[in-house]
Amino acid sequence: MPRPRRVAIVGGGIAGLTLAAALPSSVEVTLHEAQPERATGAALGLWPAAVRALGRVGVDLPPPAPPGRAGLFDVDGRRRLHLATPALTLLERPDLMAALQAAVPARVTRVHQEVEDPTALDADLVVGADGVRSQVRGLVQRADRVATPWVALRGLAGPADPAEVGEYWGPDRLFGLVPLDARRSYWFTTHRSDLGPEPLEVPEVLAQARTRFGGDCATIRRRLETADDRILATRIWTVPALRRYARERYVVVGDAAHASTPNLGRGATDAVLDATSLAATLTGHGSLLRWQAARLPATRASALGAAALMRLATRPRTRPRPAREGG
Structure with a gap:
């Protein structure tokens, strides 16, 4: 043209x-x-x-x-791999x-x-x-x-322990923790859910995530327990x-x-x-x-x-x- x-x-x-x-x-x-x-x-x-x-x-x-370096973990906190992270x-x-x-x-x-x-x-x-x-x-x-079967939560938190940075994989769910700077970190979850598909209410998705990840390691539970309604909840399309x-x-x-x-x-x-x-x-x-x-x-x-x-x-x-x- x-x-x-x-x-x-x-x-x-x-x-x-x-x-x-x-x-x-x-x-x-x-x-x-x-x-x-x-x-x-x-x-x-x-x-x-x-x-x-x-x-x-x-x-x-x-x-x-x-x-830098990050970990690949099971959701129970067991480290599987050390991974190099890109710039x-x-x-x-x-x-x-x-x-x-x-x-x-x-x-x-x-x-x-x-x-x-x-x-x-x-x-x-x-x-x-x-x-x-x-x-x-x-x-x-x-x-x-x-519409995929997945919903995601995304939020910001305080500084991340370098030993906890990485992704945590498990059946029908995953969690990730990434440092933004010396004071802040970014975390995200994905889990299989029949909510929605839209609109999604943050309190409802957060409550479901706390249940789905409730038996997983403290790194995950701590972020979900301290999260508030300012986080994002979305269906993945x-x-x-x-x-x-x-x-x-x-x-x-x-x-x-x-x-x-x-x-x-x-x-x-x-x-x-x-x-x-x-x-x-x-x-x-x-x-x-x-x-x-x-x-x-x-x-x-x-x-x-x-x-x-x-x-x-x-x-x-x-x-x-x-x-x-x-x-």
Whole structure:
């Protein structure tokens, strides 16, 4: 398609704001945000490629945590492995959103209204950055979001004991603990649940998690016992593997294109890379098909890897059978 002069971005999350910040002044950009994102206690990690890409569009982030070590534990607290941790940039989601908002140029037109019909948008290119519930995705390929059997809790706490940092795996549940800095840590749980699928009430999900993890180690129980209603409770939704991310004048990026389980911690990174590579393609007269050919296999690999890791982490554990007496 010819280089678009007018781009409508549907969604003001990580992918949408990154794209709005990255597109050049020669493109007339309209950013449709239904409502400002609610500040939450969720944290996230950005891999180095995403941090470099954001730096090129003027988003300054704190330095990454140095590579370190973490544990892989059973939920009863028994350590299975020592793992090397990559140099990720760890930060609270509201801090990243504030940095992205600040990077969006004043020339970008902002419309604070939900887009009910993307086909009515007056633009050469409509980019769906509207998350797992995407309205734009159906114009690229018909694919409804899928509710997984998993619900997640996410919260912040005080400093973490280095000996406790890592993931704790068990049948139908997992827990993770990550240091953010010297004063704060981020924790998360996932467990199989028939609540919802939505809306989910934090007290109800928290009570269920306290029961499901009630017989597990003190590291897990302590975070759940001291958690309050400011934590996040969400059903984990995914998007089936799409055959394409672009069709005619419509494109999808981020969770609208490839929402997956969060086990690899790649969601924010892939959203940033989708957006910055799309901006580079549109700026350089590149082909959307070539952009798609690069991003589709990369993001599909992330989704497949995350799903495989979820199955491995939450699989039933078998205990050794007692030896039989006699012959």
